[in-house]
Amino acid sequence: MVILQDPHQNHLLDALLKVDYDRLFPNLELIELQLGEVVCESGSKLKHVYFPTTSIVSLLYVMEDGASAEIAVVGNEGILGIPVFMGGETTPSRAVVQSAGHSYRLRAQLLKNEFNRAGPLQRLLLRYTQALITQMAQTAVCNRHHSVEQQLCRWLLLSIDRLPGHELIMTQELIANMLGVRREGVTEAAGKLQALGLINYRRGHISVLDRTGLEKRSCECYQVVKTEYDRLLPAFHGIAH
């Protein structure tokens, strides 16, 4: 099956004014991201910023002892490469492809130039950054107070919100790495959700059957993040201002 790719599948690109979009368009390069690919290593400079369309990229921090924890997730609603325009160039976290798919990319310097026009594009990127901040903050809260099962619900919801379908290609082992918990913990929680008929999974595939049920079973963190993304990044469709 061939899925047509169009930069407008990325919500940020889609929200640009036509004049800004047209200027960027010739420089957008479509690429494919493989599951597990490290798009950006901790502390290293990005040559490009990425606008995912059908892929998801996780920002995670890997500790000295090898343990890891997800900080935030970026999909077709956002951009990977915040430090490029925030001025720091690098971050201590690593960007890993969590779900294979396509993404557009743009030379970092070009984005910097666009950002420095201090126009609608800058305002859009800053609002997106604030939404991302909320996601990180809520991750911190969730890590502190909520059960593995609740966190799994939140994580599944955030993921399918950023994908076209309702299915994830993802092993429990990888999910455990993202959440920073034991694989067995994920197995147990996923088993419970499956028994409840909320999800269905088989070896590396998870499909969400009952979104609403998952939301009910999740902690408030998902809703807080979702509400904030919707508030900060309504569907502009080329009318960013």
Added chain:
Amino acid sequence: MVILQDPHQNHLLDALLKVDYDRLFPNLELIELQLGEVVCESGSKLKHVYFPTTSIVSLLYVMEDGASAEIAVVGNEGILGIPVFMGGETTPSRAVVQSAGHSYRLRAQLLKNEFNRAGPLQRLLLRYTQALITQMAQTAVCNRHHSVEQQLCRWLLLSIDRLPGHELIMTQELIANMLGVRREGVTEAAGKLQALGLINYRRGHISVLDRTGLEKRSCECYQVVKTEYDRLLPAFHGIAH
């Protein structure tokens, strides 16, 4: 004892170009912040942004059931009111005074105007924001993987880094609220640190005796955050560029 107050005690104000500083100066208002004061409620719009000098403000998220968790901490190195210039105006978190003291403040609209000049001040604020993002990310990691004792070390270090002395006016109960753990957990961890001679405390007062010892006993999170603040916000002293 009268401590002279000067906007330059706030590192961001201190880092401004003279011309920018002089324009802001007449609009800076010195205020006192009381321990426990809520500077900004979750979801409400800030009328001012704050540049703490001798106070510390915590950003924390309070859950529906009343439990809370600290997201980040702002002191004389930063500014409270990021959403003002990021464009979202509000956030889901609450800002609470963690350590009483002074702060300058500035009408939100004035800061917005300055930010929109797209000059050195804008770049400075964005770099600060990135540092804050790192702090939040590391809080998430720390919440996931580290013990109460390690987190207490990190928290103490972040706090005294933002204060002139080495003493904190702070009950264990409040610390527990910030960290989102039980008060008894803090009592136990603090007792251990005192036994090791790293800190000394009595009813509402904690003094750090051995900074280096605390750093050794802390998890890597403190160092990651500190390094990132130093990298992104070197001591500019009026030479922001």
Added chain:
DNA sequence: TGCAGTCTGTGCGCCAGCGAGCATAGTAGT
């Protein structure tokens, strides 16, 4: 000086999640 209020210390029992080890069941490749 004494009392009220608040902070700190301690001792329970309890449970989620950890670590390690191993058994089974899918899946991909030849």
Added chain:
DNA sequence: ACTACTATGCTCGCTGGCGCACAGACTGCA
């Protein structure tokens, strides 16, 4: 169809942190 591999399921015992309850100690105020 067979094999090698990897993903998932299940079982131990262990421990860090939780919730609760209460005792002692300090401080501020009358």
